Amino acid sequence: MTPIIDVCALEDLPHGERRIIEWEDLEIGVFNCGGELLAIEDRCSHDNGPLAHGELDPLRCTVECPRHGSVFDLRTGKPLTLPAYVPVDVFPVLLEDGQIKLEVD
Numbered sequence: 001m002t003p004i005i006d007v008c009a010l011e012d013l014p015h016g017e018r019r020i021i022e023w024e025d026l027e028i029g030v031f032n033c034g035g036e037l038l039a040i041e042d043r044c045s046h047d048n049g050p051l052a053h054g055e056l057d058p059l060r061c062t063v064e065c066p067r068h069g070s071v072f073d074l075r076t077g078k079p080l081t082l083p084a085y086v087p088v089d090v091f092p093v094l095l096e097d098g099q100i101k102l103e104v105d
């Protein structure tokens with residue numbers, strides 16, 4: 001069965017905000033991008049940069065790696081600009097009774 005972990009209440013993650021969640025050896029960034037809840041691995045595929053700490057583009061739902069500037073699509077985990085070219089993991093986000101949860105597999 002896929003593990004499901006609690007993130008926070010929806011009201012604690014307003015539009016344009018993020019939470020960094022730890023699970024086992026993973027760190028995952030959970031974003032509210034214009035009401036869409038998206039989760040991406042907090043480790044850039046280029047050089048392990050802290051991807052989920054980067055700048056969010058709330059119109060495109062992308063995040064820019066703070067280390068060398070690759071832009072990643074939060075919906076797919078695919079890099080849209082170099083130097084990264086390998087996708088990172090994304091995770092399904094659930095909303096149950098006003099609580100944000102994450103499927104981590």
Ligand code: FES
Pocket residue numbers: 044045046047048049065066067068069070082083084
């Ligand atoms: S570590 Fe992210 S672009 Fe280099």
